[in-house]
Structure formats: C-alpha cells, structure tokens
Amino acid sequence: MKLSKEFKIGIVTIVTLIGFFMLFNFLKGQNIFSSGRLFIVKFENVKGLAPSKPVSINGLRVGQVKEIKIVDDAKPIYFDVVLSIDKDIQFSKKTIAEIYEPGIMSGPEVRLLLDYGPDIAKSGDYLEGRVAGGMMDGLTKQLSPTQTKLDSVLVSFNHTLQGVNNILDKDAQQDVKAMLKNLNNTVASFDKTAQSLTATSNSANNLIASNQKTLSATLTSAKSTVEKFGQTADKLNELQLDQVIKNFENVSKNLNGLLEDVNNGKGSLGKLAKDDGIANELEATIKNMNSLVEDLKKNPSRYVNISVFGKKQPIQP
Structure with a gap:
C-alpha cells in the first residue's frame, strides 16, 4: 500500500507536535509519563510559588508542583496547590506541606514535613499547608531590635539637641x-x-x-682619631702594667734575698735568729729592765732627789 504525500506530512506534523509538547513539559520540569500520587494543599498566600517547582523531603526531590488553582469565589480567596509525588513514600494525612525559600537567588519551593501516623494519605487527599519565613523575613526580624534601639537613640539625641537649643x-x-x-x-x-x-x-x-661628602669625611677622620687614641691608651696601659710587674718582681727578689740572709745567719737579724747566746743575753737584759722599771715605780726616791724649800731629802736605803 502506497502512502500519499499528504498522509506522510500529517504523520510528521503529529509526531513533531507530540515531541514539542513533551520537550516543553520536560523543560518546565514536568514528567508526562509520571504516575505519581496527587495531593492538594490549601494556601492563602503562595509567596510567588510557581508550577513545576520541586517538592522535597529532607532535601531530596520527590516530586513537583503540578498546578496552582485560584479559588476566587470564596472570601477571602485562597489557592489550591496540586503536588505530584513520584516517590512511593508513605506518610499520614497530618503531614505538612510548607512553602520555603532555600536560598536568596532561588525562588520558593515546597517541602513535606512528614508525619508517620496511622492515617495514611492517599492520592487526592488534602494536606495541611503553611508558609515558612524567608531569609529576608528572618533578617528583618533580627534587625528589628537594632532598628528599635537606633530609633530610641535618635529620639534621645533629638531631645538633647532641643535641650541644648533651649539652654543656649x-x-x-x-x-x-x-x-x-x-x-x-x-x-x-x-x-x-x-x-x-x-x-x-x-x-x-x-x-x-x-654637605654629605664633607660630613662623611669629617666623621671618617674623627673615627680614625678615636681609633688612634684608643691604640695609644692601650699602649700606655700596657707599659704601665709592665712597669708595675717589674717593680713587684724586684721587691719579691729583694724580700727573698733578705729571708735567705736571715736563714743563713747573715746580718743582725740573721745572727739574732741563729745565735742562741745573743738571744739569751737579750732576754736577760729585757728582764733586768723590767725589774728596774718596777723598782722605779715602787721606790722613786732611790733614784730621784727632791728638794723641798732648798733642803735635800735623804736618800732612802
């Protein structure tokens, strides 16, 4: 059977459209072959959440945001966010779907805070939803006390300036x-x-x-003069020290000679040291002199005549 040209063009067009549709959904992050479970979450504010955003559990991507429906006939309006979960993970209906911002540059995503109760959630069930504070919200909360303190400081400063203006x-x-x-x-x-x-x-x-050259020359000359003076002083000190040593050697020689003469019995000291007779006579003479001095103290009239009114006293025997 021969196919016509128009039939071939139609088949090619259908295949191209199907491929384009699949590629478009793939680029959006949707898996058209997925048979995952669908859950619906009610939000009053989606915080910029968009379809095809990932749904994660403990940081692991397990699905995506399939659709966001606006319910405008209610007051106030709210949104039904349809989540497609690809992984076969069992959790209860009390599981919370939370919108959060993983980073400053990335947009909001959804994460499941699992609950492992007995009431297992099935496809088509509603889950509880909530919105976590973003990084900017946390930063704003941290800066709020500082801003309050800064406002109070500025108010106090303003009051102080007003008081100064009132005083002056x-x-x-x-x-x-x-x-x-x-x-x-x-x-x-x-x-x-x-x-x-x-x-x-x-x-x-x-x-x-x-005048750097002149100063350098002057300093060099002064340095050499000081060095010469130091050398001269060293020579003088050496000469004086040599003379003292020589004098000490001469005195030592003379003293050695004197001691040697005394030991040999030369001179008066030597004879006195060597001759026992002279030493004995000298000792006897010293004893007699001591006796004479004692007798002189006891009987001075024996040796001295004292005249009283021109008469001589008789010498006592």
Missing part, C-alpha cells in the same frame, strides 16, 4: 560661634606652623644632602 540663648550662641571661629583660627595657625616646620625640615635635609 542668643548671647550664648554668639559666644559659641566666636569660640568655634577662634578654634578655626587656632587650627589654621597650627597648619601654618606645621608648614613652616616642614619647610625647615626640607631645608635641613637639603643642607645635609649638599
């Missing part, structure tokens, strides 16, 4: 202005002084730079 009359305000003007003049004077010091420093630097 016109004359006081003029005095404050004059004081600020004088302060500005003082700062300007300090600025001029700093500029003058900078100029002086620059002049000194230029003078040092221009």
Whole structure:
C-alpha cells in the first residue's frame, strides 16, 4: 500500500507536535509519563510559588508542583496547590506541606514535613499547608531590635539637641560661634606652623644632602682619631702594667734575698735568729729592765732627789 504525500506530512506534523509538547513539559520540569500520587494543599498566600517547582523531603526531590488553582469565589480567596509525588513514600494525612525559600537567588519551593501516623494519605487527599519565613523575613526580624534601639537613640539625641537649643540663648550662641571661629583660627595657625616646620625640615635635609661628602669625611677622620687614641691608651696601659710587674718582681727578689740572709745567719737579724747566746743575753737584759722599771715605780726616791724649800731629802736605803 502506497502512502500519499499528504498522509506522510500529517504523520510528521503529529509526531513533531507530540515531541514539542513533551520537550516543553520536560523543560518546565514536568514528567508526562509520571504516575505519581496527587495531593492538594490549601494556601492563602503562595509567596510567588510557581508550577513545576520541586517538592522535597529532607532535601531530596520527590516530586513537583503540578498546578496552582485560584479559588476566587470564596472570601477571602485562597489557592489550591496540586503536588505530584513520584516517590512511593508513605506518610499520614497530618503531614505538612510548607512553602520555603532555600536560598536568596532561588525562588520558593515546597517541602513535606512528614508525619508517620496511622492515617495514611492517599492520592487526592488534602494536606495541611503553611508558609515558612524567608531569609529576608528572618533578617528583618533580627534587625528589628537594632532598628528599635537606633530609633530610641535618635529620639534621645533629638531631645538633647532641643535641650541644648533651649539652654543656649542668643548671647550664648554668639559666644559659641566666636569660640568655634577662634578654634578655626587656632587650627589654621597650627597648619601654618606645621608648614613652616616642614619647610625647615626640607631645608635641613637639603643642607645635609649638599654637605654629605664633607660630613662623611669629617666623621671618617674623627673615627680614625678615636681609633688612634684608643691604640695609644692601650699602649700606655700596657707599659704601665709592665712597669708595675717589674717593680713587684724586684721587691719579691729583694724580700727573698733578705729571708735567705736571715736563714743563713747573715746580718743582725740573721745572727739574732741563729745565735742562741745573743738571744739569751737579750732576754736577760729585757728582764733586768723590767725589774728596774718596777723598782722605779715602787721606790722613786732611790733614784730621784727632791728638794723641798732648798733642803735635800735623804736618800732612802
């Protein structure tokens, strides 16, 4: 059987449309071959949630948002969000579907907070829904106390300024202005002084730079003079030390000679040290002298005649 040209074109067109439809749904994140379970969640605010957004359990993607229906005949209106769950995970009807923001750049997604009660949820059942605070909401909550404190500080500062304005009359305000003007003049004077010091420093630097060779030569000469003086002082110290050592050696030699003569019996000290007779006679003489001194103390009239009124006293025997 021969197919006509028109029939072939029709088949190609149908296949192309089917492929385009499948590709379009695939790009949207929908799986047209999925036979997953469908659950409905009621939300009063979807926070920007869109179809084909992932549905996760503990961070693992298990499905997607299949459809969002608006129920506008109710007051207030609400939304029925249809969730398609691909994974065969059992959970109860008390499981909560929560809209949250996983990151700043990514849009809102849905995560299931599972409940493992006895009442198992089936396809077509309603689940409880809630909206978690986003990252910006958390940041706003954290900044709210700081903003409150900042507002109170600004109010206090405003009251303080009002009190200062009330305290300062016109004359006081003029005095404050004059004081600020004088302060500005003082700062300007300090600025001029700093500029003058900078100029002086620059002049000194230029003078040092221009006379650097002369200063270097002078310092080198002074250094060499100091080194020569140090060497001369060292030589003088060495000479004086040598002389002292020589004198000490001479004294030591003389003392050794004197001791040697005494040991050999030379000289008066040597004879006195070696001759026992002289030593005995000297000892006897010392004893006699001691006896004479004692007798002189006891009987001075024996040795001294004292004249009283021109008469001599008889010498006692």
